[in-house]
Amino acid sequence: MHTYSQRIKQEAARLGFDFCGISRAEFLEDEAPRLETWLARQMHGQMSYMAGHFDKRLDPRLLVEGAKSVVTVLLNYYPEKSLPQGPDEYKISKYAYGTDYHFVIKDKLKDLMAYIHEEIGEVGGRVFVDSAPVMDKAWAQRSGAGWVGKHSNILNRDIGSFFFIGELILDLELEPDGPVKDYCGTCTRCLDACPTGAITEPYVVDGSKCISYFTIELKEAIPEEVRGKFDNWVFGCDICQDVCPWNRFARPHRTPEFDPHPALAEFTKQDWEEITEDVFREVFRRSAVKRTKLEGLKRNIEFVQSAVSPERVK
Template sequence: MDLIAEQRGQMIREKALDLGFDDVAFVEAQFLEREAETYDRWITKGAHAGMDYMARNREKRNDPRLLVEGTKSVVVVLQNYQPDRNTSQGDEFKISKYAYGRDYHKVLKNRLKKLMSFIRTEVADEADGRFFVDSAPVSERSLAARAGLGWRGKNTNLIHPRLGSFVFIGELFLNFELPYGTPIKEACGGCTRCLDACPTGALTSPYELDANKCISYLTIENKGEISEDFSGQFDGWIFGCDICQDVCPWNWKARPHKEPDFNLRPTFGKMTSVDWKALSEASFDELSKGSAIRRAGYAGIMRNIRFVGSVRK
């Protein structure tokens, strides 16, 4: 790697951290052959459940150069969203930590936009590219792992050695070379806490997730009714689920985030089970404004509340 690439990488890294990202690394844009084979097997099994979009654009998902023509490098950024250990969110119903505060798509995209502007004006006149935050067919965890930002844990999440797995991932596709990171060694060892803790058996084996059984899928992406086969297994989760991450020792060591936008909204923290059950559509629209919880929609949230509440009387 030449000196220019090293200098550019250092400038981008410093700016990314200055903008508030918690870590950043670079990976060469190339075909993710090993990951593509694993992904194809996962799709063939039907483990993506009703998320049909996951089966589309597989070629682009596993090769950044096909998604954005001319891409040579991918800047991968991480944003910690691990809340303070004392954070409490009500008396019965629970929502995933990633939805506690402002919609992460907006927070990360705003910072990536600023980073792209900086690169164009201060780093490389010829710079061109696009940025993504969970909004395109991008194999983000694979790219992050290849960049050396962590490893894919047995719960299938990216685990950063310092930040844990409660991290948002963003990518910036660029048309010039950078100093690329190297993958780090997987460090789950013999631990199976995530597999043992999953109440629905969604983690069918290490590094294998069946979305058909995953509480996060069933309460967010799933548009149908929830099977009674899962009755009594949701443990109060009405939007997403953090069980396989909460039990991970790497998250016990991680420090809480410092981003005010990701703090638990006071309105969420004050919601009791009575409040949730009595929620009107208009109230939900106000409650979910600017929040990722809007993804499930009012009908989806009320379905989840009915399902969980029916076994928690």
Template structure:
């Protein structure tokens, strides 16, 4: 006897938890009508900066049934990456976003999703679809919000009630039906701490000017930083956690227990001079399994040069 939609939903959620995912939410695949005008306006204003890929596949980005033929369900998965208290950066050194402290999350999460996928194929029966970890035109935060995992806060991050926002988001987009969940309310209230704390004033309520965001400036730009730039990087050289660190909901964050997300090398102990003296060979050795390799040593050096020049002014 085939499983009901409710049984399929519960099975997916229970197995996701067994494979280490913190939470799992289910949505019916379809057009994200509420996000369409917001995305169009965000692109029109130019908040995507040099991220031209955000302009491509506009329709697929809003409708997963165009991205994955025959899809009926979006399974949103989140995985905690908040570090244990005993793991911290040298407070006097340059800063790296917490999501990049361990192994590259794309590879770690996708491997876990594959195990989940294979088990569900056995328990539910054969189904078709695709897995995504921040690697395709999918509005992952919108789907996570739609499935009730949290709400998108004023800093444009997904915030999970009483858990915070230090989570990786991934999706299974599949051609079987499961009972969908519903969204929850927004609990940001009148708080504006993320807006006030942003070093580059990139945040307005529920929207981020990507072209001013430190994460964008230290990771996404491939060539030289804009000549007119006069922003304060606040010593961040790869990513930025400020808007998450100041969020009151992250006071509830619990540390992960994933060995792959612990630092694989001692780079958190590096001083500013250690970073400045980093060679190409050492960079490749230290970050070969890390998301930091994405920006290459060239990108790190570019951020260092900008920060030092700014400090001299």
């Protein structure tokens, strides 16, 4: 069991993952009341999928028959050079600079699964990358990947929080790792910096107030009460991560697919405002930005264009 665990971790490192940890596939008892309360308070906004498959979300054995282990991997996406972030520049979240992470991580996890089949034998399991009712952060925490920060992202002492999370849920018994302690201490930088007050209290994010929600998930008009609070973010938002002291340890990723399209790196404010369907299709061909479609991106640009934010994050 221990040998299998070590071999899987070694192969994960060879494939380029920045962390690999293991937890037992069991019912997430401590997450159930938390999730229930969050949903009851309507903090998922219009993300109705968050309320679906409640039982599967909490029990991996309902996703993979006979599941015994959850293998969690992290893949860093912190860029060597950020896109222009000046007070007059439109901004997109760093995770959306390059190729959509679903493709990249899924391919790597499929390779890890193939390795398990070749080296260990007939192991049943599935690959998960943010595409099924799996509580990524809960499993990451249990696997020792890090702790849940006050901004609700997983924080790792070595690399900060700019990474993607993926899982293999397997019917193979493996040696589990343990969680690490919380190192947020008395720091409240993320709470203080959030322009829309989405971090309502430490460790609780009201998804329906988050700039990422407004610019990606919300399909209708953005509410007037948040006009002037977006700090020029037009797809996603990195504010709570950018101000986090642990991200001073963030280091450039080693995944070429996460580099921005060359044209995107040269985008001016005018390019954003005059973007056409052809340019959108070319620059964001395999990018997460495609989720908003061109109309959604234009809506976001017009929304921030019409107001200068009074609360810039220093």
